[in-house]
Amino acid sequence: MKTLSYSILWVVGLLNANAAFAAAECxxxxxxxxxxxxxxxxxxxxxxxxxxxxxxxxxxxxIYGRNKEGKKVEIYFDMKTLAIVKAIGLKD
Known part of the structure; x- marks a missing residue:
């Protein structure tokens, strides 16, 4: 029973971690x-x-790439206006 409880907690933890990296809403x-x-x-x-x-x-x-300072970035854009919807600086 403990194994099942730990497994459920582990899966919930993964789901919460993935939510932080969820795509932007455009x-x-x-x-x-x-x-x-x-x-x-x-x-x-x-x-x-x-x-x-x-x-x-x-x-x-x-887009995934690097900014002018050479830092990794992930940026989401509105498909009509090309406005930035979400930008994430990534660790190298």
Whole structure:
């Protein structure tokens, strides 16, 4: 019985840990209203960012890369306005 209780606590702990890294909540738009991916990529590179990975995550554009100081970042953008919805500095 103790093993089951510890297992449940361990799973609950994992779920809570994953909630901290949950994706951003972005507004949904019809695809024809999305800003071009290249527009965002070019703007980020002009600001000194290096993009390692660019993807669509739910209703957000998401990039993984490095900022102009060389620090790892994960940033979520609104697909229509390209406004930053959530930004996370990652440990190297």
């Amino acid at each position: 507004k949904s738009y019809p695809k024809e209203e999305w800003a071009a991916e290249d527009t965002l990529k070019e703007a980020m590179q002009a600001e000194g960012y290096t993009i390692k990975k660019f993807k669509i995550d739910g209703n957000c554009y998401e």
